[in-house]
Amino acid sequence: MSSETSQQNDEATPNRPVRIRADVVENRDEGGVNRRLRLRAHDWPGSRPGQFAMLSPGALFAAGGFDPLLPRPMALFRESAVDAASELEILYKIHGRGTALLAEALPGQVIGLVGPLGIPFPEPEQGERAILVGGGTGIASLFDLAQRALGRTGGADTTSVLLGARNAIDLLGVGDFEALGVDLRCATEDGSRGHSGRVTDLLRQALDEDPDARVYVCGPTAMMRACAEIALSHEASCSVSLENGMACGFGVCLGCAAPVGEVGYQLVCCEGPVFDARQVRWEEIP
Ligand SMILES: Cc1cc2nc3c(=O)[nH]c(=O)nc-3n(C[C@H](O)[C@H](O)[C@H](O)COP(=O)(O)OP(=O)(O)OC[C@H]3O[C@@H](n4cnc5c(N)ncnc54)[C@H](O)[C@@H]3O)c2cc1C
Ligand code: FES
Structure with a gap:
């Protein structure tokens, strides 16, 4: 913004x-x-x-x-x-x-x-390293956060953006992230841009470099779940933004409920879409 x-x-x-x-x-x-x-x-x-x-x-x-x-x-x-x-x-x-x-x-x-x-992402603390991981249409949810994090944390060495897609064309908005001047790393499954493989490989590498970083993820459910597991295994805090289907967007239809919390459901449109990854019961999401 x-x-x-x-x-x-x-x-x-x-x-x-x-x-x-x-x-x-x-x-x-x-x-x-x-x-x-x-x-x-x-x-x-x-x-x-x-x-x-x-x-x-x-x-x-x-x-x-x-x-x-x-x-x-x-x-x-x-x-x-x-x-x-x-x-x-x-x-x-x-x-x-x-x-x-x-x-x-x-x-x-x-x-x-x-x-x-919806509830926005919690922004990184001053000087805290932020690792933003995006896949598919989830990439679009991360640009404003990257821009804000860059301003707050002080530079490219504290704001990493990891983008993954099947091929280079599917890396939505990659030129915009490049122009921001963040530490941008891409992974494509066909090897047409950046690392040949999955964005989760890049997350593992980035967290090995800095296990105290804060992780933010938006993308397909399987990718978010894998990223959450990697972040939690490094004891890094991780926020995920769920992309459930929505009919109303403001808590009326109950169509976007997701298994979040110890029991029960939360509405992704108004109690999310951003949740602490530890709160999501991933095994219950189809
Ligand atoms: C928070 C959020 C942010 C998103 N941001 C982006 C983005 O920036 N860029 C992007 O490309 N995509 C984004 N998406 C995904 C995007 O919303 C879908 O790709 C889009 O809705 C598909 O619509 P469609 O008509 O093309 O597809 P279809 O599959 O033809 O349509 C989906 C249909 O299912 C209905 N539906 C879905 N869920 C329910 C429900 N729970 N109850 C009743 N009806 C339902 C919809 O109203 C619609 O009629 C986002 C999704 C979310 C939740
Ligand atoms: S989309 Fe209707 S309650 Fe969430």
Whole structure:
């Protein structure tokens, strides 16, 4: 988030969510099924790292009637102030019908948006090393955190970003992380960029270098579980951001419940999406 919009945020309390309409400024093909959506919004209160928004599935009134009806959760990749408005950037992958319709939204059309939603990541302490691990669409949840961590911890030697994907094209937003100047390490399964293998190999290596680091993870469940196990075996604190399917985004439908805590469930949309990795009962997540 830009310093301008972040100034609206109290450090301790996330801003209250709003329901707004935002103008599409750009909706760019980034290779493969990856897209970058830039929206211009008035009255956007500003978000904290790890928060998300529920976006209308495509431009408002573009699809016939109310089909599809439900909005889709998307991370707020980056925010900046432009003139008197906020510009919101969303990086997304075309997955099913909703994101396919989103990909058809044209500049000048309007997207419906509810946010910012969810509990943000706890930010690293001054001088504490942060290791951010992203895979798949989870990468989009980490940019704002990387930016903030870099400012807080004092430099690239204390902010590492480890990104993993099947191939180089699927490394969402890698150029943006590169431009930030963090310690960026990539892993691809086909070896087309960085380490040939999994991002978990990079996490093991980074924690061997600094076992006192704080770990943040967002990505597919299997990857997050493996990262949580590695972090816990190094006794490092680890926050994960779960990407459960969501129908409402603010605690009404109960559709996003996840096995978190000693017993029972927590709602990923409003009690998460960020949880302490030790609290998640991974073996109960399909
Ligand atoms: C916090 C969060 C942040 C995310 N950030 C990003 C991001 O930045 N970039 C990105 O590419 N992806 C992100 N995702 C994943 C993204 O939301 C999905 O890829 C997207 O919703 C798929 O929609 P679709 O219509 O294309 O796919 P489909 O599989 O066709 O649609 C999913 C359908 O299932 C419905 N559904 C899902 N869960 C439930 C439920 N519990 N109850 C009822 N209906 C349900 C949805 O409403 C929708 O109709 C994020 C997910 C979460 C939870
Ligand atoms: S998405 Fe409806 S309660 Fe969480």
